Amino acid sequence: MNIGLDMMGGDFAPLEAVKGIKLLREKLQHSQAASSGGQRSPVKDIELTLFGDEAVINQMLAENGVDKAGIHVVHTTQVIDMHEHPTKAFREKQDSSIAVGFGYLAKGLTDAFISAGNTGAMMVGSLFSIKAIEGIQRPTIGAYMPRENGQLGWLLDAGINSDCKPENLVQFALLGSIFAEQVLNIPNPKVGLINIGEEEGKGNLLAQAAYPLLKESTGINFIGNIEGRDVFLDKSDVMICDGFTGNVILKLAESIHGLAQRRNIKDEFFDMFEFEQYGGVPVLGVNKPVIIGHGISHAKAFMNMINIAAKMIEKDVIGMIKARL
Protein backbone atom coordinates (compact mmCIF):
# COMPACT_ATOMS: atom_id res chain seq x y z
CA MET A 1 0.00 0.00 0.00
CA ASN A 2 1.06 3.55 -0.65
CA ILE A 3 0.02 6.27 1.76
CA GLY A 4 0.21 9.96 0.88
CA LEU A 5 1.32 12.37 3.57
CA ASP A 6 1.14 16.16 3.46
CA MET A 7 4.49 17.25 4.94
CA MET A 8 3.56 20.95 5.04
CA GLY A 9 0.44 20.67 7.22
CA GLY A 10 0.37 21.35 10.94
CA ASP A 11 2.08 23.77 13.27
CA PHE A 12 5.35 21.84 13.34
CA ALA A 13 5.67 20.90 9.66
CA PRO A 14 7.58 19.22 8.30
CA LEU A 15 9.80 18.20 11.23
CA GLU A 16 7.16 16.39 13.31
CA ALA A 17 5.91 14.51 10.25
CA VAL A 18 9.47 13.33 9.59
CA LYS A 19 9.82 12.29 13.23
CA GLY A 20 6.50 10.47 12.97
CA ILE A 21 7.80 8.47 9.99
CA LYS A 22 10.95 7.65 11.94
CA LEU A 23 8.88 6.51 14.92
CA LEU A 24 6.73 4.32 12.68
CA ARG A 25 9.79 2.71 11.08
CA GLU A 26 11.31 1.96 14.47
CA LYS A 27 8.10 0.36 15.70
CA LEU A 28 7.81 -1.72 12.53
CA GLN A 29 11.40 -2.95 12.80
CA HIS A 30 10.78 -3.78 16.43
CA SER A 31 7.63 -5.74 15.68
CA GLN A 32 9.31 -7.51 12.76
CA ALA A 33 12.17 -8.55 15.02
CA ALA A 34 9.72 -9.67 17.70
CA SER A 35 7.49 -11.74 15.44
CA SER A 36 9.14 -15.00 14.36
CA GLY A 37 8.19 -14.58 10.73
CA GLY A 38 4.68 -15.74 11.47
CA GLN A 39 1.93 -13.16 11.89
CA ARG A 40 2.36 -10.21 9.60
CA SER A 41 2.12 -6.74 11.10
CA PRO A 42 -0.83 -5.03 9.42
CA VAL A 43 1.27 -2.01 8.56
CA LYS A 44 4.52 -3.68 7.53
CA ASP A 45 4.44 -2.97 3.83
CA ILE A 46 3.73 0.72 3.91
CA GLU A 47 5.20 2.83 1.18
CA LEU A 48 4.92 6.56 1.72
CA THR A 49 4.50 9.39 -0.74
CA LEU A 50 5.44 12.69 0.85
CA PHE A 51 4.13 15.98 -0.54
CA GLY A 52 5.98 19.23 0.12
CA ASP A 53 9.26 21.04 -0.33
CA GLU A 54 11.54 18.30 -1.64
CA ALA A 55 14.85 19.82 -0.59
CA VAL A 56 13.67 20.46 2.97
CA ILE A 57 12.06 17.03 3.28
CA ASN A 58 15.13 15.19 1.96
CA GLN A 59 17.40 17.12 4.28
CA MET A 60 15.22 16.39 7.30
CA LEU A 61 14.90 12.72 6.43
CA ALA A 62 18.70 12.50 6.21
CA GLU A 63 19.25 14.48 9.41
CA ASN A 64 16.85 12.21 11.27
CA GLY A 65 18.41 9.07 9.82
CA VAL A 66 15.30 7.91 7.96
CA ASP A 67 16.14 5.39 5.22
CA LYS A 68 14.48 6.52 1.99
CA ALA A 69 13.65 3.01 0.84
CA GLY A 70 9.90 2.91 0.26
CA ILE A 71 9.63 6.69 0.47
CA HIS A 72 8.80 8.86 -2.53
CA VAL A 73 8.97 12.62 -2.33
CA VAL A 74 6.74 14.72 -4.59
CA HIS A 75 7.86 18.31 -4.78
CA THR A 76 5.14 20.95 -4.30
CA THR A 77 5.69 24.69 -4.26
CA GLN A 78 2.67 26.00 -2.40
CA VAL A 79 1.19 25.63 1.07
CA ILE A 80 -2.42 26.18 2.18
CA ASP A 81 -2.17 28.00 5.51
CA MET A 82 -4.34 27.14 8.49
CA HIS A 83 -6.49 30.25 8.22
CA GLU A 84 -7.01 30.45 4.46
CA HIS A 85 -10.49 30.13 3.01
CA PRO A 86 -10.69 26.40 2.21
CA THR A 87 -12.50 26.39 -1.15
CA LYS A 88 -10.65 29.42 -2.48
CA ALA A 89 -7.24 28.16 -1.39
CA PHE A 90 -7.84 24.64 -2.69
CA ARG A 91 -8.84 25.98 -6.11
CA GLU A 92 -6.17 28.63 -6.44
CA LYS A 93 -3.20 26.81 -4.95
CA GLN A 94 -3.07 23.95 -7.43
CA ASP A 95 0.52 23.16 -6.58
CA SER A 96 -0.09 23.06 -2.84
CA SER A 97 0.80 19.90 -0.93
CA ILE A 98 -2.89 19.30 -0.17
CA ALA A 99 -4.13 19.80 -3.77
CA VAL A 100 -1.35 17.66 -5.27
CA GLY A 101 -1.85 15.04 -2.55
CA PHE A 102 -5.53 14.74 -3.44
CA GLY A 103 -4.58 14.59 -7.14
CA TYR A 104 -2.42 11.52 -6.47
CA LEU A 105 -5.20 9.95 -4.39
CA ALA A 106 -7.85 10.57 -7.04
CA LYS A 107 -5.63 9.03 -9.74
CA GLY A 108 -4.97 5.95 -7.63
CA LEU A 109 -1.25 6.73 -7.28
CA THR A 110 -1.73 6.59 -3.52
CA ASP A 111 -4.27 4.63 -1.46
CA ALA A 112 -4.89 7.17 1.30
CA PHE A 113 -4.07 10.78 2.11
CA ILE A 114 -3.16 12.33 5.44
CA SER A 115 -2.73 15.94 6.50
CA ALA A 116 -2.55 17.91 9.74
CA GLY A 117 -3.16 21.08 7.73
CA ASN A 118 -6.22 23.21 6.98
CA THR A 119 -9.23 21.02 7.95
CA GLY A 120 -11.59 22.89 5.66
CA ALA A 121 -9.29 22.42 2.67
CA MET A 122 -9.06 18.71 3.51
CA MET A 123 -12.87 18.51 3.49
CA VAL A 124 -13.03 20.40 0.20
CA GLY A 125 -10.42 18.07 -1.28
CA SER A 126 -12.32 15.02 -0.04
CA LEU A 127 -15.62 16.17 -1.48
CA PHE A 128 -14.34 17.56 -4.78
CA SER A 129 -11.43 15.28 -5.65
CA ILE A 130 -12.49 11.86 -4.44
CA LYS A 131 -16.17 12.59 -3.72
CA ALA A 132 -18.76 11.08 -1.41
CA ILE A 133 -19.58 7.40 -1.77
CA GLU A 134 -22.73 7.00 -3.85
CA GLY A 135 -25.70 7.02 -1.49
CA ILE A 136 -23.92 8.90 1.30
CA GLN A 137 -25.70 12.20 1.87
CA ARG A 138 -23.22 13.81 4.20
CA PRO A 139 -19.68 12.59 4.78
CA THR A 140 -18.72 13.04 8.39
CA ILE A 141 -15.82 13.40 10.80
CA GLY A 142 -15.86 11.71 14.17
CA ALA A 143 -13.94 12.09 17.40
CA TYR A 144 -12.38 9.60 19.77
CA MET A 145 -14.00 9.71 23.21
CA PRO A 146 -12.10 8.67 26.33
CA ARG A 147 -14.05 6.16 28.36
CA GLU A 148 -13.72 4.91 31.89
CA ASN A 149 -13.24 1.34 30.65
CA GLY A 150 -9.97 2.44 29.04
CA GLN A 151 -11.22 1.88 25.50
CA LEU A 152 -11.94 4.75 23.16
CA GLY A 153 -15.47 5.42 22.03
CA TRP A 154 -16.34 7.01 18.70
CA LEU A 155 -18.51 10.12 18.54
CA LEU A 156 -19.90 11.46 15.29
CA ASP A 157 -20.57 13.95 13.77
CA ALA A 158 -17.89 16.02 15.50
CA GLY A 159 -18.57 19.35 13.83
CA ILE A 160 -18.71 19.13 10.05
CA ASN A 161 -22.51 18.87 9.76
CA SER A 162 -23.92 21.29 12.31
CA ASP A 163 -27.53 20.95 11.12
CA CYS A 164 -28.61 17.41 10.33
CA LYS A 165 -31.59 15.48 9.08
CA PRO A 166 -32.65 12.26 10.79
CA GLU A 167 -31.43 10.22 7.79
CA ASN A 168 -27.95 11.71 8.18
CA LEU A 169 -27.77 10.35 11.72
CA VAL A 170 -28.66 6.87 10.49
CA GLN A 171 -25.79 7.00 8.00
CA PHE A 172 -23.42 8.28 10.70
CA ALA A 173 -24.42 5.23 12.75
CA LEU A 174 -23.48 2.87 9.93
CA LEU A 175 -20.22 4.67 9.09
CA GLY A 176 -19.26 4.88 12.74
CA SER A 177 -20.06 1.23 13.40
CA ILE A 178 -17.85 0.03 10.57
CA PHE A 179 -14.98 2.27 11.68
CA ALA A 180 -15.32 1.24 15.33
CA GLU A 181 -15.41 -2.43 14.41
CA GLN A 182 -12.61 -2.48 11.85
CA VAL A 183 -10.24 0.16 13.14
CA LEU A 184 -10.99 0.48 16.87
CA ASN A 185 -11.43 -3.32 17.17
CA ILE A 186 -14.80 -3.16 18.91
CA PRO A 187 -16.87 -6.18 17.80
CA ASN A 188 -20.55 -5.45 17.13
CA PRO A 189 -20.26 -1.90 18.48
CA LYS A 190 -23.21 -0.56 20.48
CA VAL A 191 -24.71 2.54 18.87
CA GLY A 192 -26.26 5.17 21.16
CA LEU A 193 -28.24 8.21 20.09
CA ILE A 194 -27.15 11.23 22.14
CA ASN A 195 -30.30 12.60 23.68
CA ILE A 196 -31.73 14.28 26.77
CA GLY A 197 -33.74 11.38 28.12
CA GLU A 198 -33.62 7.61 28.08
CA GLU A 199 -37.00 6.72 26.60
CA GLU A 200 -38.01 6.76 22.95
CA GLY A 201 -39.93 9.95 22.21
CA LYS A 202 -37.61 12.14 24.28
CA GLY A 203 -35.47 14.87 22.80
CA ASN A 204 -35.54 17.60 20.21
CA LEU A 205 -37.27 17.14 16.87
CA LEU A 206 -34.14 15.66 15.29
CA ALA A 207 -33.61 13.04 17.99
CA GLN A 208 -37.30 12.17 18.10
CA ALA A 209 -37.33 11.55 14.35
CA ALA A 210 -33.98 9.73 14.26
CA TYR A 211 -34.83 7.22 17.00
CA PRO A 212 -37.38 5.10 15.05
CA LEU A 213 -35.17 5.17 11.95
CA LEU A 214 -32.21 3.90 13.97
CA LYS A 215 -34.39 1.26 15.60
CA GLU A 216 -35.51 -0.08 12.22
CA SER A 217 -32.05 0.14 10.73
CA THR A 218 -30.39 -3.21 10.00
CA GLY A 219 -26.67 -3.69 10.20
CA ILE A 220 -26.18 -1.59 13.31
CA ASN A 221 -26.45 -2.54 16.97
CA PHE A 222 -28.68 0.32 18.16
CA ILE A 223 -29.09 0.33 21.93
CA GLY A 224 -31.28 3.44 22.23
CA ASN A 225 -30.73 6.87 23.72
CA ILE A 226 -27.71 7.83 25.74
CA GLU A 227 -27.35 11.02 27.76
CA GLY A 228 -24.50 13.40 28.49
CA ARG A 229 -23.65 11.38 31.58
CA ASP A 230 -23.05 8.26 29.47
CA VAL A 231 -20.49 9.73 27.05
CA PHE A 232 -17.43 8.72 29.10
CA LEU A 233 -18.90 5.35 30.11
CA ASP A 234 -19.18 2.19 28.07
CA LYS A 235 -22.95 2.35 27.62
CA SER A 236 -22.37 2.74 23.90
CA ASP A 237 -19.31 2.51 21.65
CA VAL A 238 -20.55 4.66 18.77
CA MET A 239 -22.31 7.90 19.78
CA ILE A 240 -24.44 9.62 17.21
CA CYS A 241 -25.51 13.28 17.11
CA ASP A 242 -25.60 16.37 14.92
CA GLY A 243 -22.29 18.15 14.43
CA PHE A 244 -23.24 21.07 16.67
CA THR A 245 -23.84 18.88 19.71
CA GLY A 246 -20.84 16.69 18.83
CA ASN A 247 -18.47 19.60 18.50
CA VAL A 248 -19.55 21.06 21.85
CA ILE A 249 -18.98 17.66 23.49
CA LEU A 250 -15.60 17.20 21.77
CA LYS A 251 -14.26 20.62 22.75
CA LEU A 252 -15.59 20.28 26.28
CA ALA A 253 -13.86 16.89 26.55
CA GLU A 254 -10.66 18.35 25.10
CA SER A 255 -10.67 21.01 27.81
CA ILE A 256 -10.68 18.43 30.61
CA HIS A 257 -7.04 17.47 30.07
CA GLY A 258 -5.83 21.03 30.56
CA LEU A 259 -7.98 21.40 33.68
CA ALA A 260 -6.60 18.15 35.14
CA GLN A 261 -3.05 19.18 34.30
CA ARG A 262 -3.43 22.60 35.89
CA ARG A 263 -4.78 20.86 39.02
CA ASN A 264 -1.77 18.50 39.01
CA ILE A 265 -4.01 15.48 38.60
CA LYS A 266 -2.12 12.45 37.37
CA ASP A 267 -4.51 9.70 36.43
CA GLU A 268 -4.67 7.11 33.66
CA PHE A 269 -8.24 7.91 32.73
CA PHE A 270 -7.79 11.68 32.75
CA ASP A 271 -4.61 11.19 30.67
CA MET A 272 -6.88 9.80 27.94
CA PHE A 273 -8.21 13.33 27.47
CA GLU A 274 -4.91 14.32 25.87
CA PHE A 275 -6.44 14.16 22.41
CA GLU A 276 -3.21 14.88 20.60
CA GLN A 277 -2.01 11.31 21.13
CA TYR A 278 -4.76 9.87 18.94
CA GLY A 279 -3.50 11.36 15.72
CA GLY A 280 -6.18 12.23 13.24
CA VAL A 281 -9.67 11.20 12.35
CA PRO A 282 -10.93 9.84 9.04
CA VAL A 283 -13.41 11.57 6.78
CA LEU A 284 -16.02 8.82 6.66
CA GLY A 285 -18.29 8.44 3.66
CA VAL A 286 -15.86 9.42 0.90
CA ASN A 287 -14.37 7.06 -1.69
CA LYS A 288 -10.86 6.76 -0.27
CA PRO A 289 -9.29 6.89 3.18
CA VAL A 290 -8.58 10.48 4.13
CA ILE A 291 -7.20 11.34 7.57
CA ILE A 292 -7.27 14.83 9.04
CA GLY A 293 -4.97 15.61 11.93
CA HIS A 294 -4.92 18.32 14.55
CA GLY A 295 -2.73 21.33 13.77
CA ILE A 296 -0.64 20.69 16.86
CA SER A 297 0.16 17.11 15.82
CA HIS A 298 3.52 15.80 16.99
CA ALA A 299 5.49 12.71 15.91
CA LYS A 300 3.26 10.21 17.71
CA ALA A 301 0.14 11.70 16.15
CA PHE A 302 1.65 11.42 12.67
CA MET A 303 2.63 7.82 13.31
CA ASN A 304 -0.88 7.03 14.51
CA MET A 305 -2.46 8.68 11.48
CA ILE A 306 -0.36 6.51 9.16
CA ASN A 307 -1.41 3.46 11.17
CA ILE A 308 -5.10 4.39 10.94
CA ALA A 309 -4.84 4.92 7.19
CA ALA A 310 -3.02 1.59 6.81
CA LYS A 311 -5.68 -0.20 8.81
CA MET A 312 -8.46 1.36 6.74
CA ILE A 313 -6.74 0.16 3.57
CA GLU A 314 -5.91 -3.30 4.90
CA LYS A 315 -9.45 -3.89 6.19
CA ASP A 316 -10.98 -2.32 3.07
CA VAL A 317 -13.22 -0.10 5.20
CA ILE A 318 -14.40 1.80 2.11
CA GLY A 319 -15.42 -1.41 0.35
CA MET A 320 -17.24 -2.53 3.45
CA ILE A 321 -19.16 0.76 3.65
CA LYS A 322 -20.19 0.45 0.01
CA ALA A 323 -21.33 -3.12 0.52
CA ARG A 324 -23.43 -2.28 3.57
CA LEU A 325 -25.15 0.83 2.22
Add this chain to the structure above:
Amino acid sequence: MNIGLDMMGGDFAPLEAVKGIKLLREKLQHSQAASSGGQRSPVKDIELTLFGDEAVINQMLAENGVDKAGIHVVHTTQVIDMHEHPTKAFREKQDSSIAVGFGYLAKGLTDAFISAGNTGAMMVGSLFSIKAIEGIQRPTIGAYMPRENGQLGWLLDAGINSDCKPENLVQFALLGSIFAEQVLNIPNPKVGLINIGEEEGKGNLLAQAAYPLLKESTGINFIGNIEGRDVFLDKSDVMICDGFTGNVILKLAESIHGLAQRRNIKDEFFDMFEFEQYGGVPVLGVNKPVIIGHGISHAKAFMNMINIAAKMIEKDVIGMIKARL
Protein backbone atom coordinates in the same frame (compact mmCIF):
# COMPACT_ATOMS: atom_id res chain seq x y z
CA MET B 1 -41.45 36.95 53.32
CA ASN B 2 -43.21 33.63 53.29
CA ILE B 3 -41.69 30.75 51.34
CA GLY B 4 -43.68 27.65 50.44
CA LEU B 5 -41.91 24.30 50.60
CA ASP B 6 -43.16 20.97 49.28
CA MET B 7 -42.26 18.51 52.05
CA MET B 8 -43.24 15.43 50.03
CA GLY B 9 -40.92 15.98 47.03
CA GLY B 10 -37.59 14.25 46.57
CA ASP B 11 -36.19 10.84 47.33
CA PHE B 12 -35.71 11.54 51.02
CA ALA B 13 -38.94 13.38 51.82
CA PRO B 14 -39.83 14.76 54.22
CA LEU B 15 -36.82 14.10 56.49
CA GLU B 16 -34.17 15.90 54.45
CA ALA B 17 -36.43 18.91 53.98
CA VAL B 18 -36.88 19.08 57.76
CA LYS B 19 -33.13 18.81 58.24
CA GLY B 20 -32.65 21.56 55.67
CA ILE B 21 -34.94 23.85 57.65
CA LYS B 22 -33.00 23.03 60.79
CA LEU B 23 -29.70 23.79 59.05
CA LEU B 24 -31.06 27.10 57.80
CA ARG B 25 -32.25 28.09 61.26
CA GLU B 26 -28.88 27.26 62.78
CA LYS B 27 -27.05 29.33 60.17
CA LEU B 28 -29.43 32.24 60.68
CA GLN B 29 -28.98 32.17 64.46
CA HIS B 30 -25.25 32.00 63.96
CA SER B 31 -25.19 34.97 61.60
CA GLN B 32 -27.53 36.92 63.90
CA ALA B 33 -25.23 36.26 66.83
CA ALA B 34 -22.22 37.25 64.76
CA SER B 35 -23.64 40.50 63.43
CA SER B 36 -23.81 43.19 66.11
CA GLY B 37 -27.37 44.13 65.31
CA GLY B 38 -26.20 46.13 62.33
CA GLN B 39 -26.36 44.55 58.90
CA ARG B 40 -29.43 42.49 58.40
CA SER B 41 -28.99 39.01 56.96
CA PRO B 42 -30.95 38.90 53.70
CA VAL B 43 -32.75 35.77 54.75
CA LYS B 44 -33.40 36.55 58.40
CA ASP B 45 -37.12 37.06 58.27
CA ILE B 46 -38.15 33.94 56.46
CA GLU B 47 -41.48 32.42 57.34
CA LEU B 48 -42.07 28.99 55.91
CA THR B 49 -45.26 27.32 54.75
CA LEU B 50 -44.80 23.57 54.56
CA PHE B 51 -47.06 21.43 52.37
CA GLY B 52 -47.52 17.74 53.11
CA ASP B 53 -48.66 15.22 55.66
CA GLU B 54 -49.19 17.39 58.74
CA ALA B 55 -48.81 14.68 61.35
CA VAL B 56 -45.55 13.38 59.88
CA ILE B 57 -44.15 16.87 59.39
CA ASN B 58 -44.99 17.98 62.93
CA GLN B 59 -43.49 14.84 64.36
CA MET B 60 -40.28 15.23 62.38
CA LEU B 61 -39.98 18.91 63.25
CA ALA B 62 -40.32 18.00 66.93
CA GLU B 63 -37.91 15.08 66.68
CA ASN B 64 -35.31 17.29 65.03
CA GLY B 65 -35.83 20.07 67.54
CA VAL B 66 -37.08 22.64 65.04
CA ASP B 67 -38.94 25.50 66.74
CA LYS B 68 -42.28 25.98 64.99
CA ALA B 69 -42.25 29.76 65.33
CA GLY B 70 -42.62 31.19 61.83
CA ILE B 71 -43.54 27.80 60.40
CA HIS B 72 -47.02 27.03 59.09
CA VAL B 73 -47.98 23.51 58.09
CA VAL B 74 -50.66 23.00 55.43
CA HIS B 75 -52.01 19.47 55.41
CA THR B 76 -52.21 17.78 52.00
CA THR B 77 -53.34 14.25 51.36
CA GLN B 78 -51.80 13.41 47.98
CA VAL B 79 -48.31 13.13 46.52
CA ILE B 80 -47.26 13.41 42.88
CA ASP B 81 -44.67 10.70 42.39
CA MET B 82 -41.46 11.21 40.45
CA HIS B 83 -42.56 9.15 37.46
CA GLU B 84 -46.16 10.29 37.09
CA HIS B 85 -47.26 12.10 33.96
CA PRO B 86 -46.88 15.77 34.96
CA THR B 87 -49.98 17.35 33.40
CA LYS B 88 -52.26 14.46 34.28
CA ALA B 89 -51.00 14.21 37.85
CA PHE B 90 -51.14 17.97 38.44
CA ARG B 91 -54.75 18.11 37.24
CA GLU B 92 -56.01 15.01 38.97
CA LYS B 93 -54.19 15.27 42.28
CA GLN B 94 -55.68 18.56 43.41
CA ASP B 95 -54.80 17.91 47.02
CA SER B 96 -51.19 17.05 46.29
CA SER B 97 -48.47 19.05 48.01
CA ILE B 98 -47.38 20.49 44.66
CA ALA B 99 -50.86 21.51 43.51
CA VAL B 100 -51.78 23.05 46.88
CA GLY B 101 -48.38 24.73 47.07
CA PHE B 102 -48.96 26.41 43.71
CA GLY B 103 -52.46 27.39 44.83
CA TYR B 104 -51.00 29.28 47.80
CA LEU B 105 -48.40 30.91 45.55
CA ALA B 106 -50.98 31.98 42.97
CA LYS B 107 -53.18 33.51 45.68
CA GLY B 108 -50.27 35.42 47.16
CA LEU B 109 -50.36 33.49 50.43
CA THR B 110 -46.73 32.62 49.83
CA ASP B 111 -44.04 34.53 47.94
CA ALA B 112 -42.16 31.59 46.43
CA PHE B 113 -42.53 27.83 46.06
CA ILE B 114 -39.88 25.14 46.29
CA SER B 115 -40.01 21.44 45.52
CA ALA B 116 -37.54 18.62 44.92
CA GLY B 117 -40.37 16.57 43.47
CA ASN B 118 -41.57 15.80 39.95
CA THR B 119 -39.85 18.40 37.72
CA GLY B 120 -42.48 18.15 35.02
CA ALA B 121 -45.29 18.76 37.49
CA MET B 122 -43.40 21.79 38.81
CA MET B 123 -43.15 23.15 35.26
CA VAL B 124 -46.84 22.50 34.68
CA GLY B 125 -47.67 24.25 37.94
CA SER B 126 -45.46 27.19 37.02
CA LEU B 127 -47.02 27.63 33.59
CA PHE B 128 -50.64 26.98 34.55
CA SER B 129 -50.91 28.41 38.06
CA ILE B 130 -48.66 31.43 38.03
CA LYS B 131 -48.02 31.69 34.29
CA ALA B 132 -45.25 33.14 32.16
CA ILE B 133 -44.42 36.82 32.53
CA GLU B 134 -46.13 38.77 29.75
CA GLY B 135 -43.74 38.95 26.82
CA ILE B 136 -41.74 35.89 27.80
CA GLN B 137 -42.12 33.28 25.05
CA ARG B 138 -40.51 30.36 26.81
CA PRO B 139 -39.77 30.19 30.54
CA THR B 140 -36.50 28.40 31.14
CA ILE B 141 -34.48 26.45 33.66
CA GLY B 142 -30.77 26.94 33.97
CA ALA B 143 -27.90 25.02 35.53
CA TYR B 144 -24.97 26.05 37.66
CA MET B 145 -21.66 25.41 35.92
CA PRO B 146 -18.46 24.81 37.89
CA ARG B 147 -15.66 27.05 36.70
CA GLU B 148 -11.93 26.99 37.22
CA ASN B 149 -12.05 30.44 38.82
CA GLY B 150 -14.07 28.95 41.69
CA GLN B 151 -17.21 30.94 40.86
CA LEU B 152 -20.28 29.27 39.40
CA GLY B 153 -21.38 30.09 35.89
CA TRP B 154 -24.99 29.93 34.75
CA LEU B 155 -25.99 27.84 31.73
CA LEU B 156 -29.42 28.06 30.16
CA ASP B 157 -31.59 26.50 28.83
CA ALA B 158 -30.71 23.29 30.65
CA GLY B 159 -33.28 21.00 29.07
CA ILE B 160 -36.80 22.41 29.18
CA ASN B 161 -36.82 23.89 25.67
CA SER B 162 -35.07 21.37 23.48
CA ASP B 163 -35.89 23.13 20.20
CA CYS B 164 -35.51 26.91 20.30
CA LYS B 165 -35.96 29.93 18.11
CA PRO B 166 -33.29 32.65 18.01
CA GLU B 167 -35.58 35.02 19.95
CA ASN B 168 -35.85 32.49 22.78
CA LEU B 169 -32.08 32.58 23.19
CA VAL B 170 -32.14 36.37 23.48
CA GLN B 171 -34.68 36.12 26.29
CA PHE B 172 -32.62 33.41 28.00
CA ALA B 173 -29.70 35.85 27.88
CA LEU B 174 -31.71 38.55 29.65
CA LEU B 175 -33.22 36.19 32.23
CA GLY B 176 -29.86 34.59 32.90
CA SER B 177 -28.08 37.92 33.23
CA ILE B 178 -30.52 39.18 35.85
CA PHE B 179 -30.29 35.93 37.83
CA ALA B 180 -26.48 35.88 37.65
CA GLU B 181 -26.23 39.48 38.73
CA GLN B 182 -28.80 39.44 41.53
CA VAL B 183 -28.49 35.94 42.92
CA LEU B 184 -25.01 34.75 41.92
CA ASN B 185 -23.55 38.23 42.64
CA ILE B 186 -21.76 38.59 39.31
CA PRO B 187 -21.79 42.28 38.32
CA ASN B 188 -22.47 42.95 34.63
CA PRO B 189 -22.28 39.25 33.74
CA LYS B 190 -20.65 38.34 30.44
CA VAL B 191 -23.05 36.49 28.14
CA GLY B 192 -21.61 33.89 25.77
CA LEU B 193 -23.46 32.08 22.98
CA ILE B 194 -22.48 28.42 22.99
CA ASN B 195 -21.26 27.68 19.50
CA ILE B 196 -18.78 25.64 17.49
CA GLY B 197 -16.50 28.47 16.39
CA GLU B 198 -15.39 31.83 17.66
CA GLU B 199 -16.36 34.11 14.80
CA GLU B 200 -19.80 35.51 14.00
CA GLY B 201 -21.37 33.45 11.22
CA LYS B 202 -20.19 30.12 12.67
CA GLY B 203 -22.55 27.48 13.94
CA ASN B 204 -25.82 25.84 13.17
CA LEU B 205 -28.78 27.80 11.82
CA LEU B 206 -29.98 28.66 15.32
CA ALA B 207 -26.66 30.04 16.51
CA GLN B 208 -26.10 31.91 13.26
CA ALA B 209 -29.47 33.62 13.61
CA ALA B 210 -29.17 34.27 17.34
CA TYR B 211 -25.76 35.96 17.19
CA PRO B 212 -26.83 39.23 15.50
CA LEU B 213 -29.92 39.45 17.74
CA LEU B 214 -27.76 39.06 20.83
CA LYS B 215 -25.29 41.63 19.49
CA GLU B 216 -28.03 44.20 19.02
CA SER B 217 -29.71 43.41 22.31
CA THR B 218 -29.44 46.12 24.93
CA GLY B 219 -29.29 45.35 28.62
CA ILE B 220 -27.00 42.36 28.30
CA ASN B 221 -23.22 42.18 28.13
CA PHE B 222 -22.85 39.93 25.09
CA ILE B 223 -19.24 38.89 24.50
CA GLY B 224 -19.81 36.66 21.46
CA ASN B 225 -19.46 32.95 20.85
CA ILE B 226 -17.98 30.54 23.34
CA GLU B 227 -17.06 26.94 22.60
CA GLY B 228 -17.23 23.68 24.53
CA ARG B 229 -13.72 24.29 25.82
CA ASP B 230 -14.80 27.57 27.46
CA VAL B 231 -17.67 26.21 29.54
CA PHE B 232 -15.57 25.55 32.66
CA LEU B 233 -13.51 28.73 32.25
CA ASP B 234 -14.47 32.31 33.05
CA LYS B 235 -14.74 33.43 29.44
CA SER B 236 -18.44 34.05 30.06
CA ASP B 237 -20.67 34.02 33.14
CA VAL B 238 -24.00 33.33 31.45
CA MET B 239 -23.94 30.66 28.76
CA ILE B 240 -26.81 30.53 26.31
CA CYS B 241 -27.95 27.60 24.19
CA ASP B 242 -30.98 25.52 23.25
CA GLY B 243 -32.15 23.04 25.87
CA PHE B 244 -30.88 20.02 23.97
CA THR B 245 -27.28 21.24 23.92
CA GLY B 246 -27.61 22.56 27.47
CA ASN B 247 -28.93 19.31 28.86
CA VAL B 248 -26.14 17.31 27.22
CA ILE B 249 -23.56 19.70 28.73
CA LEU B 250 -25.23 19.59 32.15
CA LYS B 251 -25.40 15.81 32.34
CA LEU B 252 -21.88 15.44 31.01
CA ALA B 253 -20.68 17.88 33.68
CA GLU B 254 -22.67 16.03 36.34
CA SER B 255 -20.89 12.79 35.39
CA ILE B 256 -17.44 14.27 36.03
CA HIS B 257 -17.85 14.18 39.81
CA GLY B 258 -18.51 10.45 39.85
CA LEU B 259 -15.57 9.83 37.54
CA ALA B 260 -13.25 11.89 39.77
CA GLN B 261 -14.53 10.13 42.88
CA ARG B 262 -14.04 6.67 41.39
CA ARG B 263 -10.48 7.71 40.49
CA ASN B 264 -9.92 8.92 44.07
CA ILE B 265 -9.26 12.45 42.89
CA LYS B 266 -9.59 14.98 45.67
CA ASP B 267 -9.54 18.48 44.29
CA GLU B 268 -11.37 21.72 45.05
CA PHE B 269 -12.33 22.36 41.46
CA PHE B 270 -13.48 18.81 40.74
CA ASP B 271 -15.46 18.92 44.00
CA MET B 272 -17.53 21.70 42.42
CA PHE B 273 -18.99 19.07 40.09
CA GLU B 274 -20.97 17.66 42.99
CA PHE B 275 -24.14 19.33 41.76
CA GLU B 276 -26.24 18.24 44.69
CA GLN B 277 -24.72 20.92 46.91
CA TYR B 278 -26.22 23.74 44.85
CA GLY B 279 -29.79 22.98 45.75
CA GLY B 280 -32.28 23.77 43.06
CA VAL B 281 -32.64 26.05 40.11
CA PRO B 282 -35.31 28.68 39.49
CA VAL B 283 -37.86 28.56 36.71
CA LEU B 284 -37.01 31.90 35.08
CA GLY B 285 -39.64 33.84 33.18
CA VAL B 286 -42.67 33.05 35.33
CA ASN B 287 -44.49 35.51 37.57
CA LYS B 288 -43.23 34.26 40.94
CA PRO B 289 -40.07 32.63 42.24
CA VAL B 290 -40.30 28.87 41.77
CA ILE B 291 -37.36 26.64 42.63
CA ILE B 292 -37.03 23.06 41.43
CA GLY B 293 -34.64 20.76 43.23
CA HIS B 294 -32.97 17.51 42.31
CA GLY B 295 -34.73 14.37 43.50
CA ILE B 296 -31.69 13.35 45.52
CA SER B 297 -31.66 16.65 47.45
CA HIS B 298 -30.31 16.43 50.97
CA ALA B 299 -30.49 18.93 53.85
CA LYS B 300 -27.89 21.32 52.44
CA ALA B 301 -29.65 21.43 49.07
CA PHE B 302 -32.98 22.28 50.77
CA MET B 303 -31.31 25.03 52.79
CA ASN B 304 -29.75 26.46 49.63
CA MET B 305 -33.06 26.37 47.78
CA ILE B 306 -34.71 28.39 50.55
CA ASN B 307 -31.82 30.85 50.39
CA ILE B 308 -32.13 31.22 46.61
CA ALA B 309 -35.88 31.81 46.88
CA ALA B 310 -35.30 34.36 49.65
CA LYS B 311 -32.72 36.19 47.58
CA MET B 312 -35.03 36.26 44.55
CA ILE B 313 -37.77 37.79 46.72
CA GLU B 314 -35.48 40.25 48.50
CA LYS B 315 -33.89 41.46 45.24
CA ASP B 316 -37.27 41.48 43.46
CA VAL B 317 -35.81 39.50 40.56
CA ILE B 318 -39.26 39.11 38.99
CA GLY B 319 -39.91 42.86 39.10
CA MET B 320 -36.53 43.48 37.55
CA ILE B 321 -37.25 41.03 34.72
CA LYS B 322 -40.58 42.74 34.02
CA ALA B 323 -38.94 46.16 34.01
CA ARG B 324 -36.20 45.10 31.61
CA LEU B 325 -38.32 43.23 29.08
